[in-house]
Each structure stands twice: as structure tokens, then as C-alpha cells.
Amino acid sequence: MxxxxxxxxxxxxxxxxxxxxxxxxxxxxxxxxxxxxxxxxxxxxxxxxxxxxxxxxxxxxxxFDLASLTKLFTTVVAMQQVERGTLSMDTRIGSHLPDFHIAAHDVTVRQLLTHTSGLRPELPLYDCPDDAARLDMLRAEAPTGEPGTYRYSDLNMLLLQFVLERITRRTLDVLVQDGITRPLGMTTTxxxxxxxxxxxxxxxxxxxxxxxxxxxxxxxxxxxWALGGVAGHAGLxxxxxxxxxxxxxxxxxxxxxxxxxxxxxxxxxxxxxxxxxxxxxxxxxxxxxxxxxxxxxxxxxxxxxxxxxxxxxxxxxxxxxxxxxxxxxxxxxxxxxxxxxxxxxxxx
The missing domain is CATH 3.40.710 (Beta-lactamase)
Structure with missing residues (x-):
């Protein structure tokens, strides 16, 4: 060490x-x-x-700043919704995000979790002037690669965050706290x-x-950081x-x-x-x-x-x-x- x-x-x-x-x-x-x-x-x-x-x-x-280990917690939150029947692995995410351009594509929850959505690795949300511009950039995003082909992307977990927050009407930080850290006694997470x-x-x-x-x-x-410190791909x-x-x-x-x-x-x-x-x-x-x-x-x-x-x-x-x-x-x-x-x- x-x-x-x-x-x-x-x-x-x-x-x-x-x-x-x-x-x-x-x-x-x-x-x-x-x-x-x-x-x-x-x-x-x-x-x-x-x-x-x-x-x-x-x-x-x-x-420590966990960076992409945050994705594991977002995944657990998603699987909790699958277990409860409020989310399906093979449902098109467009059915939950009809106002996003990705609704025109057959991208599923499973593809977000396996990084096979075809989405690019990231977007420059940090260069947007405000929250409205960041949301507009995310809404306009569509796959640039062939869905089904592996390409690691932070956008997968960001879109999954939006799906989870719309299903539950709670923010991701609350979902992580109520569903994972509080019941497990993880007081420093x-x-x-x-x-x-x-x-x-x-x-x-x-x-x-x-x-x-x-x-x-x-x-x-x-x-x-641009999203306020709470994001599906990083922040914990x-x-x-x-x-x-x-x-x-x-x-x-x-x-x-x-x-x-x-x-x-x-x-x-x-x-x-x-x-x-x-x-x-x-x-x-x-x-x-x-x-x-x-x-x-x-x-x-x-x-x-x-x-x-x-x-x-x-x-x-x-x-x-x-x-x-x-x-x-x-x-x-x-x-x-x-x-x-x-x-x-x-x-x-």
C-alpha cells in the first residue's frame, strides 16, 4: 500500500x-x-x-469521491424498481421519456445498463449556460452508434436517472438514501x-x-457538477x-x-x-x-x-x-x- x-x-x-x-x-x-x-x-x-x-x-x-462507482448505486435503485414492477428491463425508455428525442429509437432499460444503447460517451453539459440548456441538450440526444454494440457511456446512467425520477417522483439522492444507504446503515455515503x-x-x-x-x-x-452534484453516473x-x-x-x-x-x-x-x-x-x-x-x-x-x-x-x-x-x-x-x-x- x-x-x-x-x-x-x-x-x-x-x-x-x-x-x-x-x-x-x-x-x-x-x-x-x-x-x-x-x-x-x-x-x-x-x-x-x-x-x-x-x-x-x-x-x-x-x-473519497467515488466517481463512476456511483453507477452501481443507480443500478441497484433501478433493480429495486424492477423488483417492484414499476420498471421493466426491456421497456423502451422512450415510454418513460416521451419528450426526449431518444423516444424515436428502440433503446431499452437493459441497453442502458449494459452500455449497448449506442449513445456517445458524454455530452459537454458543463459548457451549457443554465439548467434549461443542459436539459435541452439531453433531450436532443439520440444514439450515434448501433444499438446492441457495447460503448461505455455516462449518458446511459443519466437517462436512467431521469427514468427513475419520473417513475418514483423522487430525486436520485433520495432514492439512494431511502433504498440503500439508510437501511444498510451506510452513514458516510x-x-x-x-x-x-x-x-x-x-x-x-x-x-x-x-x-x-x-x-x-x-x-x-x-x-x-453541472447537474448540481447529483447524477446517475457520478457524485457519491x-x-x-x-x-x-x-x-x-x-x-x-x-x-x-x-x-x-x-x-x-x-x-x-x-x-x-x-x-x-x-x-x-x-x-x-x-x-x-x-x-x-x-x-x-x-x-x-x-x-x-x-x-x-x-x-x-x-x-x-x-x-x-x-x-x-x-x-x-x-x-x-x-x-x-x-x-x-x-x-x-x-x-x-
Whole structure:
């Protein structure tokens, strides 16, 4: 763990690792800094370090910006509606969003969850002058690729958010709180602002898409920020301990202690190839946990989560790899840690 956060240009300034099997937490470690830099200096290509006394260490209780791990929570909310019969996996989303241009296309809820809708990866909502313009941009969007072909897109979860909010007449943050975090006792999992969170990026153009300065406790993703911090694809903050509860709930088929958030028949398709909302058997970040049905996701800020039903294990890595500036993604450490866990469980 310390190797990930050591040196002048570490993989991440700060990181938290938590791994467990069944109800047992086997490893829980924190290393490095939740806040290490005051800014990024583009002239030198390095971060402007805070004085040692002003840095804030990463701890097991440090919340991190989950980035795309938010998609997993949106997926669970969607499956809760499927279980209740208010949403069908193969219903055209246009039936719920008739005022969206996508209503003219045969895109289904299932295609949103499997990233096979044909939608482009994202839209520049952060460049719109106001909420009305952002909504108009989303309403005008239609598939640019062939539906049925995999193409990862944040727009899938954004449109799913609109569907869920129209069905329930509640906002996504309320749906996540009432349906997941409150019954599971996940008290540190919330949409921002989250003042005590690990810092992310000195967000400025040209390397970023907006000029916001050093971010801490507000969502890193520019589109989620433009949408007020609550979005189907990004916006949640959480700690490793809370995510351990989420993982154990999935591994137990949707229940944790006396709480039940989803039935086993509705957890199963999320964790079974091709996965609904979850990526399944992706060796590039799951290492040797992949191959038997391990499922999870990564987040742009440096986060990842894997559950492996074959061994009843889970692995959570929270990091602020984008602090003080984003860089090309490197999932080598994620895969290496997953491989270590796989070998430990197998006794290699």
C-alpha cells in the first residue's frame, strides 16, 4: 500500500485498501495523504506541495469521491424498481421519456445498463449556460452508434436517472438514501458536498473541462457538477467501511443483517455476464479475481470495487489519483492487489 503513495510522483497521494471474506475484514489499511497539494504548476509539471503541517493524512474514515462507482448505486435503485414492477428491463425508455428525442429509437432499460444503447460517451453539459440548456441538450440526444454494440457511456446512467425520477417522483439522492444507504446503515455515503473528503484535482483548462480550482468535497466529474452534484453516473462520496457493507450485501444476495434492499433474483443479473451496471470478469482491474464471475467497477478519481461470489470475497480501493491533476489511467495497482487477494484466498 505504501508503495502506491510514496515518492515525488506516486500512483496516488493517498489510498485506502479494504479486503474481506464473508463477514471478516482481512485487510484494512490507509496510506499517504488525503490532501497533499495546494495546486498544480503546469510550468514545472508538478504539484505545489502543502507544508507538512498542513497536509491531511488518509485514514480508514476518509471519504473519497467515488466517481463512476456511483453507477452501481443507480443500478441497484433501478433493480429495486424492477423488483417492484414499476420498471421493466426491456421497456423502451422512450415510454418513460416521451419528450426526449431518444423516444424515436428502440433503446431499452437493459441497453442502458449494459452500455449497448449506442449513445456517445458524454455530452459537454458543463459548457451549457443554465439548467434549461443542459436539459435541452439531453433531450436532443439520440444514439450515434448501433444499438446492441457495447460503448461505455455516462449518458446511459443519466437517462436512467431521469427514468427513475419520473417513475418514483423522487430525486436520485433520495432514492439512494431511502433504498440503500439508510437501511444498510451506510452513514458516510452521500452525494456532495462532503467537506472532509480527500482532495481531487486542481481543475483547470486545458487539462480539464472547467476552471474550478483545487477540489475537495465537491464532485470531480464536470457533468455531475453541472447537474448540481447529483447524477446517475457520478457524485457519491463514501468510505471504505461503508462500501464494505455494500459489498457484503451484494454477496449475500441483497441482504445485510435485518435489512433487505433487493431480492437474490434481482442481484443475480447484476453480477452475471454481461452484468447490469456492473463490469464482470475484467482482468485489467480485477487481476486474477477475474474469470469466475467477479463483478465490480472503477472510478476515474482512482476508486474501484470488486466482489467475487466464487470465494465470497471483496476488494475496495479508494484513492485520489487525480490529485493534483488528472493523468492517463493506470489500473496496474488495482489488478495487482486483486491478484494478491485471489492468491491469498486460494492459498497460492
Amino acid at each position: 505504501h508503495a502506491l503513495t510514496a515518492g515525488a510522483r506516486p500512483w496516488a497521494p493517498g489510498a485506502v485498501l479494504l479486503a474481506g471474506r464473508g463477514p471478516v475484514i482481512a485487510v484494512a489499511e490507509a496510506a499517504g495523504w488525503a490532501v497533499r497539494y495546494a495546486a498544480y504548476d503546469p510550468k514545472t509539471g508538478t504539484g505545489v506541495e502543502l507544508p507538512p503541517a498542513d497536509r491531511i493524512p488518509a485514514t480508514l474514515d476518509t471519504p 452521500t452525494f456532495g458536498p462532503c467537506p472532509g473528503a480527500a482532495a481531487t484535482e486542481d481543475q483547470r483548462r486545458p487539462w480539464a473541462k472547467a476552471d474550478r480550482g483545487m477540489l475537495r468535497g465537491v464532485v470531480h466529474d464536470e457533468n455531475a 462520496f463514501s468510505t471504505a467501511r461503508d462500501l464494505a457493507v455494500f459489498c457484503r450485501t451484494l454477496l449475500a444476495g441483497g441482504s445485510y443483517g435485518p435489512a433487505r434492499i433487493l431480492g437474490p433474483d434481482f442481484v443475480e443479473p447484476m453480477l452475471t455476464p454481461p452484468g447490469l451496471g456492473f463490469a464482470v470478469d475484467q482482468r485489467w482491474f480485477m487481476g486474477e479475481l477475474a474469470g469466475r464471475g467477479a463483478a465490480g467497477h472503477t472510478g476515474f478519481t482512482g476508486t474501484s470495487l470488486v466482489v467475487d461470489r466464487a470465494t465470497d470475497t471483496f476488494l475496495i480501493l479508494l484513492a485520489n489519483t487525480v490529485h493534483p491533476r488528472r493523468r492517463p489511467p493506470d489500473s496496474g495497482p488495482r489488478a495487482a492487489l486483486a491478484t494478491r487477494l485471489a492468491r491469498a484466498v486460494q492459498g497460492v
